Amino acid sequence: MSDFWIYFKIGLNHVLDLNGYDHVLFLIALTVPYAFKDWKRILLLVTIFTIGHTLALLLSVFNMITVQANIVEFLIPITILTTAFFNLFTASKSSKKESITFVGAVTLFFGVIHGLGFSNYFKAILPGKPTDKLAPLLEFAFGIEAAQIIVVLVVLIFSFIVQTLFHFSKRDFTLTLSAFVIGVVIPLIIESPIWKR
Numbered sequence: 794m795s796d797f798w799i800y801f802k803i804g805l806n807h808v809l810d811l812n813g814y815d816h817v818l819f820l821i822a823l824t825v826p827y828a829f830k831d832w833k834r835i836l837l838l839v840t841i842f843t844i845g846h847t848l849a850l851l852l853s854v855f856n857m858i859t860v861q862a863n864i865v866e867f868l869i870p871i872t873i874l875t876t877a878f879f880n881l882f883t884a885s886k887s888s889k890k891e892s893i894t895f896v897g898a899v900t901l902f903f904g905v906i907h908g909l910g911f912s913n914y915f916k917a918i919l920p921g922k923p924t925d926k927l928a929p930l931l932e933f934a935f936g937i938e939a940a941q942i943i944v945v946l947v948v949l950i951f952s953f954i955v956q957t958l959f960h961f962s963k964r965d966f967t968l969t970l971s972a973f974v975i976g977v978v979i980p981l982i983i984e985s986p987i988w989k990r
Contacts, residue, residue, distance in 0.1 A: 800929040803918070804936020807911060808944065815869050815981070816907060817944055818974050822876040823900070824948040825970045826883065828963070834893065835949075839941045841897050845904020846911075847934040853912035854930065855923045863986045865910045870981040872903040873974060880971040884964045 808816045823842070827835050852858040915933070919926045952970075955961050961969075 796929070797932050800932035801936040801939070804933040804938075805940045806936075807933075808937055808940030815873060818977060819869075819873045819876060819903065819907065820941055820944040821948055822873055822880060822971060822974045824945045825952065826880055826963075826967050827949070829949055829953065835945055836942070837893065838897065838900050839945060840938065841900045842904040842907075843934055843938045843941065845901040845906075846908035846937055847930065849905040849908025850912055850915050850930055850933070853909065854916060854919075854926045858909070860909050862910075862913060865906065867982070867985040867987040868906045869910050870978045870985070872906055873978045874982065875899075876903070877971040877974040877978070880967050881975075884967040884971070 807813070808820075811817075819842075820839075823838060824835060849858070915930075916926075919929055952966060956963065956966055
């Protein structure tokens with residue numbers, strides 16, 4: 794049981810580590826268009842992201858996929874930017890009724906990209922055969938999922954407080970927070986090592 798908590802905490806810290814805030818930014822962008830009443834949809838999207846993240850780690854552990862670190866580090870902020878821009882163009886909708894198939898597929902793909910960004914570190918902390926890494930990988934995935942739910946709850950609570958106390962409309966709040974995310978992410982893209990080739 795102690796091993797479970799070791800890898801669960803690694804997953805938890807992977808998301809909640811403020812030095813690696815890109816994961817949190819993505820979750821903010823993913824969550825901001827929604828409210829508490831949309832909890833089933835948000836939980837589904839978060840779980841789809843975790844599945845993509847875990848799938849990337851699984852493929853990496855078995856050496857079925859290898860991607861250069863600087864490419865992945867460039868693509869991660871691109872996924873955040875894309876999600877935030879999507880919010881800007883759909884914020885005027887009265888509710889998020891677009892197809893879950895499209896949003897889910899994009900979220901799965903973005904989960905894979907984020908997982909690839911962590912794959913080298915994950916392989917380094919887990920010595921042994923690939924099959925020995927399956928249980929820790931699952932434990933890590935539970936930690937990722939738990940941390941993502943924490944971030945989503947914080948965003949939803951913050952959203953509720955701002956909209957209730959300061960009379961922000963859902964549309965204005967979505968636009969404001971998405972613009973904030975874009976403002977944080979653009980410098981990450983500009984400063985990416987990929988441009989120094």
